[in-house]
Amino acid sequence: MRAGRPRDEGVRRAILVAAQELVLERGYAAVTMGDVAKRAGAGKQTLYRWWPGKGALVLDAFSEWVSQAPRLRGPRRPSLSSTLVELCRGASEAAPVLRALMAEAQFDEDLHRRLLAQLVRPRGDELRACLVDRRPADRELVVNVLSGLVWQRLMLNEPLDARFVRFALRVVERI
Amino acid sequence: MRAGRPRDEGVRRAILVAAQELVLERGYAAVTMGDVAKRAGAGKQTLYRWWPGKGALVLDAFSEWVSQAPRLRGPRRPSLSSTLVELCRGASEAAPVLRALMAEAQFDEDLHRRLLAQLVRPRGDELRACLVDRRPADRELVVNVLSGLVWQRLMLNEPLDARFVRFALRVVERI
Known part of the structure; x- marks a missing residue:
């Protein structure tokens, strides 16, 4: 939920x-809503007015982290490889948070929906946008395969490094 | 850890x-080590002698669930499609447990290692065994892709049904 007034928007950003x-300092598990309220100089009730719990708040705080796709840098359509590199870089940096959120979402349906809407689908759309030359059916197939590989790596705590990107692109070439 | 004496083995099975x-009755989150001890007619300390916690115990209880691969049914080498069908059937039935274990493993390194050793790798080996006609590099690629697709479906709570199996086999055909 977005806060409308400018003052609200300032508090929300804080x-x-x-x-x-x-x-980032303490790890997801060690942070409470009370800690965040204190650091932001806001009341705990203000936090609960905008977010139902820690999962939804942390998801909002990090969902932009993994969406710095290179399309933002220029007018040209980004390549699949540069998009995948950026996506893996962002996901790598935020890996502990993403793993914690996906884990918590297994027990929290609302967070599960938010995670899909704010992270899984938008990243899929970024990949899809690089695949306009492919047939629509193939496009979905490639997006599914790449998304599966990335989430599997995250959950198994394996690196999303340059070697992984080469591997993933090799898979895509074959499809 | 396996119990050696026959009596111990009986207690362990119970x-x-x-x-x-x-x-299966109450869901993973609602079950405690004490509940299991009571139902099994065993002491809680006996449970902790063999398992460090609920995750490891439940993993042992369910790791055979998803390994009823068709190779057990006859001497012929099973096809990839029949193996994938069985794997998806088992994973579907145990889906809530698998999701809970993978979630808990994100915060528990010992459980993470056990999950890899008892579930992820053995299932990969079953798939790999159906791919002996493929070049070794392609084999790893196919196993990774299939494993990624299955875990992604599980964590996103999407069905591992016949439609998914067709989709996954279509991906493999192209690789």
Whole structure:
């Protein structure tokens, strides 16, 4: 939910920044809504007005992290490989948070829906946008395969490094 | 850890059966080590002698669930499609447990290692055994892709049904 008034928007930004800082400093599991409220100089009830719980708040704080796709840098359509490199870089940096959120989502349906809407689908759309030359059926197939490989690596705590990107692109070439 | 003496083996089986029953009845999150001990007629300390916690115990109770590969049914080497059908059937039935274990493993390194050794790798080996006609590099690629697709479906709570199997086989054909 977006806050409308400028003052609200300022408080909201402060809360998101505090959540991001604290999770990076202490790890997802060690941070509470109270910690975030204190760091942001906001009331705990303000946090609960905008977010149902820690999962949804941390998801908002990090969902932009993995979406710095290279399309933002220029007018040309980005290549699949540069998009995948950026996606893996972002996912690598935020890996502990992403793993924690996906884990918590297994027990929390609302967070599961948010994770799909804010992270899984938008990243799929970024990949899909690089595949306009492919037949629509193939496009879905490639997006599914890449998304599966990335999430599997994350959950198995294996690196999303340059070697992985080469491997994933080799898979895509064959499809 | 396996119990050596026959009596121990009987107790161990009773505990595994109790864990399986309780998790199917109440769901992973609602079951405690104490519940399992009570149902099995064993002492809680006996459970902790063999398993460090609920995750490891439930993993032992369910790791055979998803390994009823068709090779057990006859001397012929099973096809990739029949193996994948059986794997998806088992994973579907145990889906809530598998999702809970993978989630908990994100916060528990010992459980993470056990999950890899008892579930992820053995299932990969079953798939690999159906791919002996492929070049070794392609074999690893196919196993990774299939494993990624299955785990992604599980974690996103999407069905591992006949339609998924057709989709996955179509991907493999292209590789």
